[in-house]
Amino acid sequence: MICPNCESEYIDGITTCADCSIELIPVEEFKGNLVTPSDWVIAYTSMDPIEVDMLKANLEGGEIECLILSQKDSSYNISNANFSLVKLLVKKSDAKTAMAIINDINDRAEEDEEG
Numbered sequence: 001m002i003c004p005n006c007e008s009e010y011i012d013g014i015t016t017c018a019d020c021s022i023e024l025i026p027v028e029e030f031k032g033n034l035v036t037p038s039d040w041v042i043a044y045t046s047m048d049p050i051e052v053d054m055l056k057a058n059l060e061g062g063e064i065e066c067l068i069l070s071q072k073d074s075s076y077n078i079s080n081a082n083f084s085l086v087k088l089l090v091k092k093s094d095a096k097t098a099m100a101i102i103n104d105i106n107d108r109a110e111e112d113e114e115g
C-alpha cells in the first residue's frame, strides 16, 4: 500500500498514511515513481517509542530485520519524544511474517488491557 501524497510504502493491512491521514492506494494503482526506492516498508506506526521498541524486539526475536524511523533524530529521550511519530520498517520479503507477529502481539495486548 502506498500513500499517494508522500509516497511512503506500507504493508498490507494498514489503510491510512500516518503522516498525511489520507487513504493508501494499492501498489498497482500507484502511477508515479517511488521516492523511497528501498526494500523497506512501513509495518507499524505509533506515537509511543516504547511500544515500537517492544515490537522491534519481538520481530528481531523472530529473526526479522527491522528499522526504527523517528521524526526526532536526536538521542533517545522519552520525555521529549512524546509527540513524535515513530515508524517501524521491515524488509518487503519479511512483510507478511512481520504483519502476523504484530497482529498477534496486538491481539494479546487487547486481551490484557486494563483501563
Ligand SMILES: [Zn+2]
Residues within 6 Å of the ligand: 003, 004, 005, 006, 007, 008, 017, 018, 019, 020, 021
Ligand atoms: Zn503520506
